Amino acid sequence: MSIYLCHKILISGDDHTLIIAAFGASAVLTFSNDTIKHSFVKICSSSIIAAIIGVFWNQIDIALIFKITITISSCILIMNLVNISYPPAGAIAVIPLISNAQIQDLGYLYVVYPTMTGLLIIYSFSIVKEKFKKKILWQVKKQLKS
Numbered sequence: 001m002s003i004y005l006c007h008k009i010l011i012s013g014d015d016h017t018l019i020i021a022a023f024g025a026s027a028v029l030t031f032s033n034d035t036i037k038h039s040f041v042k043i044c045s046s047s048i049i050a051a052i053i054g055v056f057w058n059q060i061d062i063a064l065i066f067k068i069t070i071t072i073s074s075c076i077l078i079m080n081l082v083n084i085s086y087p088p089a090g091a092i093a094v095i096p097l098i099s100n101a102q103i104q105d106l107g108y109l110y111v112v113y114p115t116m117t118g119l120l121i122i123y124s125f126s127i128v129k130e131k132f133k134k135k136i137l138w139q140v141k142k143q144l145k146s
Helices: 002-010 022-031 040-058 064-081 088-098 109-145
Strands: none
Touching (some): 022 088, 022 109, 040 064
């Protein structure tokens, strides 16, 4: 919901509010498990690479099943070569292939909006969560000492 509202404020108009499904997986990894730490650089770089690969293969005129297979394979290969594996990026790569015309018509703009803007919003909320969590932990430790 926060991604929708932020996009609506940043990019006015109902026609330009896009949310991609991979944000759900990114949010789960970001907010549900404190033992899994993903750096923002790793998240952004893998998502950018995946989005570029997805848009590139979407522009090639071959059967959709081959596009999906090559896109996912390319994404895995490149992320392994640069050592920045981030699972939701696989979904980010496939979305330009299987989504509606509104996302497909974005072309390489898809890399910036909705991919990067959505990830920046998730990251911003994760910073707020961490600051709030540290404040609560400090108060709990203070009360335990008393």
